[in-house]
Amino acid sequence: MFEEAWNRIILVENQEVVKGVGVMWTGCHHRSSMLVKFEFDKRKWCISDPAFIMANFE
Numbered sequence: 001m002f003e004e005a006w007n008r009i010i011l012v013e014n015q016e017v018v019k020g021v022g023v024m025w026t027g028c029h030h031r032s033s034m035l036v037k038f039e040f041d042k043r044k045w046c047i048s049d050p051a052f053i054m055a056n057f058e
Contacts, residue, residue, distance in 0.1 A: 028053075 012034075014024040026033045026048055035048035 012023050014022075016022045021036065021038045024035050024037070026035045028049075033049050035046050037044065037046045039045070
C-alpha cells in the first residue's frame with residue numbers, strides 16, 4: 001500500500017484534522033496509537049485504542 005499510495009497518505013500529529021475533530025498521540029501500545037476527540041450532543045468524546053494507564057488517556 002505505501003509504495004503505491006504515498007501521494008494519498010497524510011501523516012498527522014497532535015492537531016485538528018477537520019473542523020471540530022482533533023487527533024493526538026496517546027503514548028500507549030505502539031507508536032501509531034492515536035486518540036480522536038470531538039464534541040457530539042453537547043458532550044466531549046474520545047475514541048482510541050486501549051489505554052493501559054489513566055495518564056495515557058489524560
